[in-house]
Amino acid sequence: MNMETYTAFLLFAIVMTATPGAGNLTMMGIGQNTGFKSSLPFLAGAVIGALGLNTMVSLGLGGLFMASPRLAWVMKIGGMGYICYLGWKLLSMRLTTGAAVKRFTFMEGVILHPLNPKSWAMSVVGFSQIANNSRPFIQQLIIFVLTFMACQITFHSSWGLAGVAIMRTLKSNSVLMGVNTVLVAVMIGATAYALFLSPT
Numbered sequence: 001m002n003m004e005t006y007t008a009f010l011l012f013a014i015v016m017t018a019t020p021g022a023g024n025l026t027m028m029g030i031g032q033n034t035g036f037k038s039s040l041p042f043l044a045g046a047v048i049g050a051l052g053l054n055t056m057v058s059l060g061l062g063g064l065f066m067a068s069p070r071l072a073w074v075m076k077i078g079g080m081g082y083i084c085y086l087g088w089k090l091l092s093m094r095l096t097t098g099a100a101v102k103r104f105t106f107m108e109g110v111i112l113h114p115l116n117p118k119s120w121a122m123s124v125v126g127f128s129q130i131a132n133n134s135r136p137f138i139q140q141l142i143i144f145v146l147t148f149m150a151c152q153i154t155f156h157s158s159w160g161l162a163g164v165a166i167m168r169t170l171k172s173n174s175v176l177m178g179v180n181t182v183l184v185a186v187m188i189g190a191t192a193y194a195l196f197l198s199p200t
Contacts, residue, residue: 014151026086042109057124079195
């Protein structure tokens with residue numbers, strides 16, 4: 001793989017992982033509600049889940065998923081349901097305090113990306129950018145998976161830390177609840193648009 005090809009792929013990965021999405025907005029919400037340290041299990045799970053998804057796509061399963069309209073529709077419904085669950089949990093965290101707060105778990109992170117059809121599409125497009133039959137497959141797989149992993153860790157963490165900054169800046173619970181509500185509305189609205197209304 002030449003540097004030009006990798007640079008184009010790297011820019012794609014940065015844009016896809018740095019912009020607002022379910023993972024980033026959830027990380028921001030967790031950081032805002034219970035601090036960055038509490039987000040680490042969810043972050044680790046999201047990274048592992050994305051690693052598994054990207055590996056499956058590299059092995060050709062992404063094409064099978066993209067080619068099945070029925071499976072894609074089931075994934076859209078399941079994915080939308082899960083995003084709504086994440087939104088509800090983020091809002092309920094702000095409404096409860098102390099030991100009653102149910103924090104996000106490792107397994108909730110693991111299933112985040114595999115349940116999101118847009119994550120599958122992103123992975124398929126990303127791998128197609130670097131796939132080359134003249135190059136060793138294992139080399140391409142490692143580069144693809146590790147690049148996405150590095151970007152995901154960097155930007156999920158950055159959004160989580162941004163949530164902590166919001167928590168430390170805005171002391172009012174009512175204002176923080178308002179910010180949380182906006183985050184959830186954007187997360188659910190953007191996901192619904194991407195899954196059901198976007199022409200691409």
